Amino acid sequence: MPERGRLTFVLGGARSGKSSHAEARVTALPAPWTYIATAQAFDDEMAERIALHRARREAGWETVDAPLDLAGALEAVTDGRPVLVDCLTLWLSNHMLADHDVEGESRRLADLLARPRGPWFVVSNEVGLGIVPDNALARRFRDAAGRLNQKVAAVADDVLFMAAGLPMRVK
Amino acid sequence: MPERGRLTFVLGGARSGKSSHAEARVTALPAPWTYIATAQAFDDEMAERIALHRARREAGWETVDAPLDLAGALEAVTDGRPVLVDCLTLWLSNHMLADHDVEGESRRLADLLARPRGPWFVVSNEVGLGIVPDNALARRFRDAAGRLNQKVAAVADDVLFMAAGLPMRVK
């Protein structure tokens, strides 16, 4: 069992450079690296995004799809290698659309992230800085995402808030 | 008349931990504390949020409801005790829905906040970091909220921007 690793939480808006920054941080470490992708391709726009993400990554990456069982995917990495989770917001959205207990899932995940077994980088979207959404589901998602982000930030060693591709250190 | 107090302005998105952070800052000071709540329960969702907020607060708090007359509620606290105002955005929304002069009300409030009579903590939402809203009222609210936040930040001693429950110092 390796020593406790280090959790870096990369938070930011859409197109804020979260994924690129986290990937650069991971690939600065020795390979192999594990990329845990939470995206599910529901439509062409999403499929295109996922393909672009994959194409951008260099060799040395093992990619694991975990739209729902993110905890399982993290527990399967046992050799202390660097891991990138991209991203929490999609994972949460997948659970919400499946009508799962998102608070329970969020707690379980945060408990696991509190004990990283290597250098773990977790990417998430900040979605709460616009006008209150019109529809109740969007408000519910916004609340759940904010609570999840707080839980993860609380157990992270480093928290970065991205703006225009640049990190601001929050913790 | 006590000496000039200190105004701390806690700004952030939905579920960014603004209220919890401000409450923790207040309860680190000697009781009694005054909680000035600006929320109005228009529907069940809102009523539930207000009840949750109240339930979370510990003993030692006096709660004052001030959906519109926030200035009056602040002026009524004369003994220099810590005060938490939660939150400016709802107060502004209440005035806008009542078709009041929000610029005038904002100016009057900022003038009062410039002379805190104790350690005052004021919570507000940042709502201007999303896509331009479709409807004109939401745009008008977004503009008014941004202008109010600027006025209060200008007279505050400390300004914090919350991200995932963590404060970034702005001033």
Add this chain to the structure above:
Amino acid sequence: MPERGRLTFVLGGARSGKSSHAEARVTALPAPWTYIATAQAFDDEMAERIALHRARREAGWETVDAPLDLAGALEAVTDGRPVLVDCLTLWLSNHMLADHDVEGESRRLADLLARPRGPWFVVSNEVGLGIVPDNALARRFRDAAGRLNQKVAAVADDVLFMAAGLPMRVK
């Protein structure tokens, strides 16, 4: 040909004090100053905003309208004077509405901004920190704006993120 100038990128939400801050920074330098306005008045609300912006500016400003040819407007300033571009987001929106190649235009502009010929201040909106917009055009705009902001921040000497009228230094 003057020496390489300095590019300051002022990023922030609606009513975050971006323009006022950038204007104050420019007018702290010796006049004359050039204001490059990218706004187009499509309706009364917009026309009113443009008029307010102009009215607020003091003497000493030369105003140039460049809703599309921002590169040309920047290249026309050859004497090393301070320049304020307000704002990139509207320029991008104008190109997108005209169905132009926004990625190509963004690259061309970023290349030009990488070689400022004086103290240049460029204002832009952060629009990616709310809930995912319902309509595809808004999502496309949000993505293009985020990518443009990243390109400009990458070549800027100083990057500021505005909150409630106050700058946070990002770079």
